[in-house]
Amino acid sequence: MKHNFGAGPCILPSEVFQEASQAIIDFNNSGLSILEISHRSKAFEAVIEETEALVKDLLSVPDGYSVLFLQGGASQQFAMVPMNLLPQNGKAAYLDSGTWASKAYKEAQKFGAIEVVASSKDANYTYIPKEYTIPADAAYFHYTSNNTIYGTELFEAPQSPIPLVCDMSSDILSRKINVADYGLIYAGAQKNMGPAGVTLVIVKNDILGKTGRDIPSIFDYRKHAEAGSMYNTPPVYAIYVSLLNLRWLKAKGGIEEIERENIIKARTLYDEIDRNPLFKGTAKLEDRSRMNVTFVMENAELEKSFLALTEERGLVGLKGHRSVGGFRASIYNALTITSINTLVDLMQEFAEKNA
Template identity: 60%
Template sequence: MKKHNYSAGPCILPQEVFEKGAQAVLDFNNSGLSILEISHRSKDFVAVMDEARALVLELLGLEGKGYQALFLQGGASLEFLMVPSNLMKVNGKAAYLDTGTWANNAIKEAKLFGHTDVVASSKEQNYNHIPTNYVIPADADYFHCTSNNTIFGTQMKSFPITNIPVVCDMSSDIFSRALDFSKFDLIYAGAQKNMGAAGATLVVVKEEILGKSGRIIPSILDYEKHIKAESMYNTPSVFAVYTCLLTLQWLKNHGGIAGIEKINEAKANLLYSEIDRNPLFKGTAAIEDRSTMNATFLLNDESHAPIFDAMWKEAGISGLPGHRSVGGYRASMYNALPLESVQVLVDVMKQLEKVVCE
């Protein structure tokens, strides 16, 4: 039976990425060697890294605008450290928007480096919305936000205008929607939620903001050193980077970000329309802040859960239970999830209504 993968991460990937990746595990570029065993310094893999980094900038519309793309390791969690290491000045401060668990974790790490001003938070409402009408201190070294919150199903639909560098954790919605990415000075994202296999972390940084902190930065945390080494300062996650390249190629061949955005909107509209229509369900996030990537919803009557759970499992749906912080259900609709899979879930929700209400 076909599986419909709603996992929040590691996530669904395009079938052709699985097929090409599987072939590379057996024999990469007809070399007689597996992608898992080739040297990261080999000509074949250097070409992979170069193409992946260039394709990132092309898809984001940042070519020739002073940005560098890096494939690093440690996930977004290491970036919580690397950002203040590189951008927070000695005796300086940073401004953070608290919109969820990962934003909160980033704040905790930043506080190790200096004064960290939380300009707004939705924590008291269990992160069910994106705060508005906050003020960003003009003397902060940078402003940090999280564009999409996988656990709570919220997404920033607009971003503040400020004269200080803007840093954004886009781990769960990178490459999913068209934005003016030049408005951001640093973007980071774990690959495993929308871009590739777990093990690689994408960083896109405007070079002119670096080298101004006045602090000594450990080499492995220094963006400038990684840029100079062309993402080869230490041994990269070879297979994870290759999977990212395959996924980026797939995205480009399917209309790029603008093309996938239309599909993502169609998927989100289909599911949210059913959540709002069906008397058995309710969404958990503020309507204006609903994520196109992660739809979170509850049953109005939990006694229906055993029936619903059996139905969606029977339909081949996987990864639907919500995070313990919210409960209920979470449908992660990343780029590679087809509209067909969303229709299957919607049909099951309608089927439950028929069983319960008739």
């Protein structure tokens, strides 16, 4: 058995893989593969409509918001957000809490003035900046809720006098949020929602169309909303697998139940990191992510041996990002407590042998 701690594309529930693989051969007894059905067919219209309905249900999306399924990943949203929300000769505010947040504001600088209100780069992004002021004269305030590389997470929406924009790629659907606090949320699917290839965007309709900018249609949120996410051919299979995963999450008990499980999983692993004399966490205690647990060894010379042991025992994806080193356990929604306990047991075993 493999225990997949990969940062993404990542683990999905086994039952989702079963259904998704069957649909490649024969989708809903149609005699056609999901890979070859028309995106304009009634069969796929039903898929995208149910997927949208489940997103709205699970996240309690209020009226006045559009739910979009786009392509290009979160990286494309780094440009689409300012293209659609930053007026010409206007400015936007950004929080720099990690690599992806940094990439986001650097892309936005191509469309207008960007004020970085705070950064934790000086400490290698091991904490979430807290002492900052959001400028009331900016068009929006952008932040990244979970920083996959550095293992930090911001659990509460900042109090803001301007629309909030959040990159929730790695913690969307993992905990309760109040969508009404945000002007726009975007998330690459490949952590908690589905496979790589589709990006979720939830946008408040009344913040659009105010930039004075002539936006190419393919990059205009309004065009995608008007077309029901089918302005061009959508990523059919990625949306279908996301539907299966959303059904799975709904059947489990929704966001409330998965958040309860995620809290237990993260606490179990962090408790072992703090207890075990061989290991130490890298993120500040108050900012520790529930999705990406980053840690190193007190004796760095032992890290290669421990990594080799994890791979030998079927625990994959634990090597830390090259900019941080050490280890990263990505413990997204579909990862079970059994996998967490297996890792904890191995950490204890390794400590006993290397005491």
